[in-house]
Amino acid sequence: MALVVIGGVAAGLSAAARARRLDPRLEIVVLEKGPVISYGACGLPYLVEGRVRRPEELIVYTPEYFRKERHIEVRTGARVVSMAHSRREVVLESGARVRYDRLVLATGARCDTLGIAGTDQPHVFTLHTLEDATRMRRFLAESRPRRAVVIGAGYIGVEAADALRRNGLRVTVLERSPNALLRDDPQITLAVRRVLEEHGVELRCGVAVESIEPGRVAGVPCDMVVLAGGFKPNVELVAEAGVELGRSGAIRTSDRMETNLPGVYAAGDCAEVTHLVSGSATYIPLGTTANKTGRVAGANAAGGRERFAGIVGTSIVGIFGTGFATTGFSTEQARAQGFSPVAARVEGHSRARYFQGGKTTVELVADRATRRLLGGSVIGEEGAAGRINVIATALGARLTVDEFEQLDLAYAPPFAPVWDPLLIAAQQLRNRW
């Protein structure tokens, strides 16, 4: 029995490792198109920044580790160019054929270049692979650029802006939509703008870049450009082989992470998952989800019976030390999903006054009809991750605002105010009915 996994980063290796745990005798082969496996892609901006000194520091496991410790064969530089499910076979660029009984597709995603012209110039970068970051780091050292334009104010975009600014560059972030962080929430955009501007980074929203000219982008002079316009799932090859895609364009799966082809699973940045707040399929490529769906895909590919319930869309990004965290739906997103949203936003403190807690802004969104929480956001210099996780847990558990208001959260002066901003937000929200 042979399990083949396409992709050797987060989802693929989680799948392979989990499959091995369930079935010690399964033959497992991981095919990775790049030169290295198992790197922390979310750490790439910190390699650019210089906080992470060497690319190797982001590599968690080597192919040797998997071979020796897990009896998993990992082939790097092994790009799959076609798949023939009727023969249970994938073909590599080298022409080699690899047979499978079970297949896990963890083909990942690539940067969406948004149809922008001129992206193949040497001063234009994406920040998606370890090579991308290494190349960018080398460019910073050798070409000493002074002005950068970052296209896209999503997570990677603002992290790249932060990293470049800390390297002394003047940075302008251009965002096509009216809002930053993929969240149609003007208040969050305002807060992002404030933090960026405090640190000398300019944010311009509503700017659609069509081409990168040699010395400027959308009128902004620059000698370096970072493309951070989002991701596209790598699905063309498998779609040709008959793997069904969902409406998002990513691979549709069951809650066992199985595709329409029996025995073929998908996980990570190439796959859709269920959004637990809406109940619909969604495409939100993130490392945490890649790891979780990889585990489930690997378990089921090895004969287990696990299911992945879904996500609630939680994410956090640090911009110059402030955490911006969101989960579930914003008011606008909730409305677009057919809910009738009610929201409250409060500004509180992260600790008791005499422990110099920083300001924390919490927003909660609930459904007018059912009183169920639909989403929330937390912005703060400390405690943002812990607080968004409470909201995320509440969304996963389908709590109402009334249940949320009475959560038994921890209190002691070094850690929180006696009324946590989360609970104050819930009180305010309950007053909106």
Next chain:
Amino acid sequence: MALVVIGGVAAGLSAAARARRLDPRLEIVVLEKGPVISYGACGLPYLVEGRVRRPEELIVYTPEYFRKERHIEVRTGARVVSMAHSRREVVLESGARVRYDRLVLATGARCDTLGIAGTDQPHVFTLHTLEDATRMRRFLAESRPRRAVVIGAGYIGVEAADALRRNGLRVTVLERSPNALLRDDPQITLAVRRVLEEHGVELRCGVAVESIEPGRVAGVPCDMVVLAGGFKPNVELVAEAGVELGRSGAIRTSDRMETNLPGVYAAGDCAEVTHLVSGSATYIPLGTTANKTGRVAGANAAGGRERFAGIVGTSIVGIFGTGFATTGFSTEQARAQGFSPVAARVEGHSRARYFQGGKTTVELVADRATRRLLGGSVIGEEGAAGRINVIATALGARLTVDEFEQLDLAYAPPFAPVWDPLLIAAQQLRNRW
């Protein structure tokens, strides 16, 4: 229509303020036996430490504020000495009678002196009221004690030990039970002991103090003693008047915080609440619960219809910068409650490696039969509050370990590792079946 509230700290003032919000015309009188109201009792150890400079900094509102801004009459120095429900009347020490239509009992608790002899010496302190802390602070300044014994290794005990140590005293903590922090968990006790000892504080468990001799306690020489042996609810007076008590000795209430006497409510440190994990009444006096139950009691006393679902027993304490947080039941407590507990404990990191995250220990306890989470603990220099709150939310929502394992928690390198220790603990726990 007159609402009388006995007690002017957390629960009493929450009740009064909430009642006023619901009924602008209600006559509201708060009777507080002490000289001040509305102080942050949880801040008292920080007043002893010196981080909080003056007692006034812990006072949130004054009687004048309530009179002017809320139209609530607050009388300080107004000790109630009896209650006659048939006449809807309480009698003050001064002999004055106060009529009520509705009554909220927020009589609080007092330090349990555990029958120890010699507690009335001038070098013996409790740490429960603003006067206690002020007196202790004055004693530190004037008598310059050099060795302190703290009796009790609960929250107040370890906070007092921390505060005294930071004032340069040698400190020994004596605890009657085998474990610290009211948690029968030897691993937590070990961690508490390690942090205390690293900072020069000795912890001796299993030491039952019977008397305080002038220069020593249980053989330990000292010139200062802090009694921190837990709390007893102040219920004698109201019990005489026919208010029913629960098995814990605190006031029994409905989920509307109403006692057996119609129109008489109880809230805060004098009242039982429901433990949502066991479903039974429990007595865990904490400031957060006091505020929440006070709000519900006040709302219902003003004609509202709110309910307090209950608590899950969440708490956190900082000892020399490390957070010790617990919620729900320990393995031993779960067993005593009739569950068949399964537990896993993991040591992880609070952030990505290159963000120098500190160590974080997470324990999860679940029920073998239902797979429902029953409790957990988190120990760490950062993130302990946020992580225990996720477990607390999961307990409140009755999540199983399987649901918990798939929580969509926030990840970015400055905030968490890609596999949060919470999720690793859940994975480990699932392997125990």
